Amino acid sequence: MTPDPVSSDFLAVLNANQGILHRMCRLYCQEAEERQDLYQEIVLQLWRAFPRYEPTAKVSTWLYRIALNVAISNLRQRTRRPAPERLGDEPPEVALPPEPGPDADDLAQLYRAIERLSDVEKAFILLYLEERTYEEMADILGITQNNVRVKMHRVQDKLRHLLTQPA
Structure with missing residues (x-):
């Protein structure tokens, strides 16, 4: 089975820009789990928008626009809903030192x-x-x-x- 060219192109763009996406997630989310969720949501929205990408625009510009919109929307949603309460005797999450x-x-x-x-x-x-x-x-x-x-x-x-x- 030959790989889908759209999938291959998308993965190439994603792999080339992973650092940008991870830094953006770091800026908009403090918790590791939230960062991973945001990263996945950004990738999903990039995938949905990829068929409409116009090669006349720089791929980084296209990627930033979508990723920033998702990050800001995600942050607004998180601030609207209350923080979940921990269940059981689970130890608190400890942030790793730099x-x-x-x-x-x-x-x-x-x-x-x-x-x-x-x-x-x-x-x-x-x-x-x-x-x-x-x-x-x-x-x-x-x-x-x-x-x-x-x-x-x-x-x-x-x-x-x-x-x-x-x-």
Whole structure:
């Protein structure tokens, strides 16, 4: 049986962009189980949208738009419903400490500050950390490059402020 070319193309896109998706899930979900659920939902929505992908657009732009929409929608849904109560005598989940090293504390502090940003601000920081150009950010977010510059400056200022304040 020959592989379906659409499936092969989709898997190639997914494999090439897994890092982006995992970083996005890390920014929008603190719990490992929530991150995995979000990742699966993003992949499902990418698969559903893949037949409508226009090769004239950059695949990363298409992927970011869908993934950001899913991540923000997922976050809004999670904040609307109450947290589930634990059943039985199950031990509490313990977060793994960051990898040891000279930058581990700085990285953990950065993630704590990013968690305090709004959904939209997180999207800007994610794109910035992915080293996307203002032109790419504008295309992904559907705003002008000038608006990206202004908002990025504000988000960076806010993040600097959060990094200098205790949590």
